[in-house]
Every structure is written in structure tokens, then in C-alpha cells.
Amino acid sequence: KNEVEQSPQNLTAQEGEFITINCSYSVGISALHWLQQHPGGGIVSLFMLSSGKKKHGRLIATINIQEKHSSLHITASHPRDSAVYICAVRGFEAGSYQLTFGKGTKLSVIP
């Protein structure tokens, strides 16, 4: 069973700061997802990574398969980035979405 750990659990930042959220897992995976959850509960998928790095706007996600570690970076943070960020990992069965989730990192960006 894969164990997914996120750090930090809570993060408060000033608007404009560079933010990093970390995710580590214990067993090899086929892909890792970064998700964003707002207070209402709905979840938005930000990235799916199998290797390397992806960038979308101010968000950057990286993954190191050998070290079983991924990071989500937010550049020039904004109060609208305030949300819970969750990483989730997928095993190797093709097409399976039997994801294992981290507990999430609650980010608050203060104006």
C-alpha cells in the first residue's frame, strides 16, 4: 500500500511570495496528480505527472521518480490561490484510478 505524505500541513504566505508544497510516496507509481480543493469542496485537477516538470501559468509541478518525491510551486502567490492542495498517486494498472491521496496542504495567502 502506498503511503503519501505532504508537507507542510498548513501554510500561510504573504501575497507575492513563492510557495512550495511537497509530496512524497513510498511505492513506485505510474503517475502523480496535483489537485486543488476550495472551501466548497469541489476539486480541480491541476497537473498529472509521470516524469519531469510541467508548468501552467504561475503553477509549476515537478517529480523525481527515483526519489519518490514531487513538488508544487506557486510563483507570485495571490489570495485567490488560497485552497487545499492535495497530491494523489496512481499505481501501474493501466487505466486504474484507484488513487492514494495525501491529507492535503491548506494554503492561505494574505493580501
Next chain:
Amino acid sequence: DAGVTQSPTHLIKTRGQHVTLRCSPISGHKSVSWYQQVLGQGPQFIFQYYEKEERGRGNFPDRFSARQFPNYSSELNVNALLLGDSALYLCASTNGWGQGAKRNTGELFFGEGSRLTVL
């Protein structure tokens, strides 16, 4: 195009009752997954369906069951509700399944969830 829709959005039940939650995937998506998220925790996988067949089941008791219909919508049923079943139930859809099927981009689309309170 409509995203993943779930109903009801909120509901309150008492212990021992039964509940049915519904999910309509994005048009063209044939795979639906269900997740339970207890307050303060990350989601946990319950079921995945593809082409009306169960393709995966998480570590949940037999009180939890699901099915997928010919139009790819899905229902999650929970019998004999317990206080611990109080949670946000999330549905997600994707556009394919592994080898031999239309290429699965891997993108995962979630609904807004159904928040269940058991009293």
C-alpha cells in the same frame, strides 16, 4: 459543455437508513470513480467503473455498492448508514481505460461532491 454533475449536493440521514448518490460524467467519458472524503482528511478511493463494469474497489464494507448505467452515469449506494459515513462523496470521470481502448489522457475531472451527514 457540462462538467461532472452530482446530486444531491447536501443531504441528512439518520443511522440505519440508506442513501443513493448520483453522478453524471462529462459527455463522452466512460469511466467514473467514487471517493469518500472525511472532514480534514484526503479522499479515499471507493469504486471505479468503466463500460458498466467494476474495475476497482477500495477498502470499504459491503454496505457500499455502486453501478454504472448504459449512459455512463453512476450511482453509489450506502446501506445501514453509520455516523462514520458522514463525509463528502466525490465522483470523477475520465475519458478512457488502458491498453486497447481509446487513449486515456489521464485527466481527471471531479464533481462538486455530495455532502452526507448522518445523525
